[in-house]
Amino acid sequence: MDTLFRIFVLKEIHGWNHEKALVEYLDSHPELCKQFEFEAVPNQSTLWRSWHERFTAELRETVETAAQTVLITAQNEGVTVPRHPERSSPQREDDGRRSDSDDQTVLERAEQIIDHVSRIVFPVFSLDRGEGCEIHENAYWGLQTYLGLRENLAANEGARSFIHESTRDRTPLGHAHRDQIRDLSIEEIREMYRQAVTRLLDEIGRTEEFFRAGIVAIDITEADPFTGDRTGHEDEIIGTKEKTDEYAYQWATVQLVGNAVPIVLDARPVRRGESRKEIVEDLLDSAEAVVHVDNVLMDREFDSQHVLEMIGQRGLSYVVPKRMQTSEKAQAKRLLRRDQDRYETDRKLHLGKNEWHETTLIYRRKENSEHDDHRQYSVFMTNRGSGHLTEYGYRWEIESGYRSIKRFMAATTSKDFGLRFFYFAFACLLYSIWRAVDLLVQVELTGEYEHSPMVTADNTLTLLKKETGIG
Numbered sequence: 001m002d003t004l005f006r007i008f009v010l011k012e013i014h015g016w017n018h019e020k021a022l023v024e025y026l027d028s029h030p031e032l033c034k035q036f037e038f039e040a041v042p043n044q045s046t047l048w049r050s051w052h053e054r055f056t057a058e059l060r061e062t063v064e065t066a067a068q069t070v071l072i073t074a075q076n077e078g079v080t081v082p083r084h085p086e087r088s089s090p091q092r093e094d095d096g097r098r099s100d101s102d103d104q105t106v107l108e109r110a111e112q113i114i115d116h117v118s119r120i121v122f123p124v125f126s127l128d129r130g131e132g133c134e135i136h137e138n139a140y141w142g143l144q145t146y147l148g149l150r151e152n153l154a155a156n157e158g159a160r161s162f163i164h165e166s167t168r169d170r171t172p173l174g175h176a177h178r179d180q181i182r183d184l185s186i187e188e189i190r191e192m193y194r195q196a197v198t199r200l201l202d203e204i205g206r207t208e209e210f211f212r213a214g215i216v217a218i219d220i221t222e223a224d225p226f227t228g229d230r231t232g233h234e235d236e237i238i239g240t241k242e243k244t245d246e247y248a249y250q251w252a253t254v255q256l257v258g259n260a261v262p263i264v265l266d267a268r269p270v271r272r273g274e275s276r277k278e279i280v281e282d283l284l285d286s287a288e289a290v291v292h293v294d295n296v297l298m299d300r301e302f303d304s305q306h307v308l309e310m311i312g313q314r315g316l317s318y319v320v321p322k323r324m325q326t327s328e329k330a331q332a333k334r335l336l337r338r339d340q341d342r343y344e345t346d347r348k349l350h351l352g353k354n355e356w357h358e359t360t361l362i363y364r365r366k367e368n369s370e371h372d373d374h375r376q377y378s379v380f381m382t383n384r385g386s387g388h389l390t391e392y393g394y395r396w397e398i399e400s401g402y403r404s405i406k407r408f409m410a411a412t413t414s415k416d417f418g419l420r421f422f423y424f425a426f427a428c429l430l431y432s433i434w435r436a437v438d439l440l441v442q443v444e445l446t447g448e449y450e451h452s453p454m455v456t457a458d459n460t461l462t463l464l465k466k467e468t469g470i471g
Helices: 002-014 019-027 030-036 044-054 057-076 100-124 137-147 155-165 174-182 186-204 276-290 305-313 326-338 386-407 417-446 457-467
Strands: 213-222 250-257 264-270 292-298 317-321 342-352 355-365 377-382
Touching: 002 019, 002 030, 002 044, 002 057, 019 030, 019 044, 100 186, 100 417, 100 457, 137 155, 137 174, 155 174, 174 417, 186 264, 186 276, 186 417, 213 276, 213 386, 250 276, 250 386, 250 417, 264 276, 264 417, 276 292, 276 305, 292 386, 305 317, 305 342, 305 355, 317 386, 326 342, 326 355, 326 377, 355 386, 377 386, 386 417, 417 457
Parallel strands: 213 292, 292 317
Antiparallel strands: 213 250, 250 264, 317 377, 342 355, 355 377
16 A cells, blocks of 8 residues: 555656556656666556545545645746746645644634525526426535535435435435436536636626736546446547547636636537537636636647637637647757757647648756756747746646536446536636635635635535525
């Protein structure tokens, strides 16, 4: 178990979402395997089962905390790190510097704000059940919130526990809860989500610390690999981002990053056959309807010239890493021979017929790279010059957000696409409420806002369930 702990700390330090990247890294570093005392590199499925089945939620959280500590310590000492760590302010890392009365003040104020915010946000969710129903509609949202309090809690088990936790006389059973959610269409779920986020933004927009402008990150995340029979669901249970032989549901989001409070502005499912351009355009429509977008950050899977042209036509800037093709590899090799760390060049990307998209390619050498060839370099594309390149580090915030969001999701084995998406969208909403409430509490108690949360996610969900009338 000690060895597995260390190997998962390595995975977390690099920010890899899939065990495949970890296996490939170990394959290419036999000396590291010797240090781990591996006779052979573990296969991908063994690592996946160890992380998801053998490691408890508490142990997984300890791994993530250990990795963050390593990243922050290394960065403070000037050592190059694989990714930017999530930093907490010194005040909040030292529990001894905050008294019990301070913690109680935070919780009391959080309770009042959560009560106010939830009464603004949750009314936009509706099951359209008609009149005369014995179970209040808010009980369904209370149960859904309750499911987010414990990782991998399914509706049936959660509903049985919720009967005893709730102050209501009647609460829904698991199968009734699922049946009501299944009646919602994807578009109905998305519309309710957008209305809820708009109300949330209106509330935090009253503070000087929140501005309806900034940087957004667009990305796609996926559920755990699907291992059942996907017959009839091939357009919904699609391949993974890592191009393995596994299948998974995929969801796309657009989120505020940078100095802004990290609200998920919109979420949508990803279906087979949809182009990246369609997905980005759809999410940007939603984002620009509620905030002023300046810059768009995306992963290399969005490096299509048609995506970039669409963003440019909207008057927005972008920073996107480029997948290295033959010409980029050749240029990187030339830079390596010259021992040159950075290089910029203009490039025209062919759109079709006689149309082109103009962009700038920026080659940047990685510090202390393990490679001795063209892989020492990363290539980025931007339409606003190299100054925007430093902002790309903010994209890690969406990965951090996904980890929290997935903890808030109810577990299910159902193949119902609408139910699966609702679980993800509702988790995005809970995450956004948490971050919004944290901003409001910080501003009221300290007069400023820092990224490191003052209010914990568990406290937020507990108070939502307990105090706001939805539980």
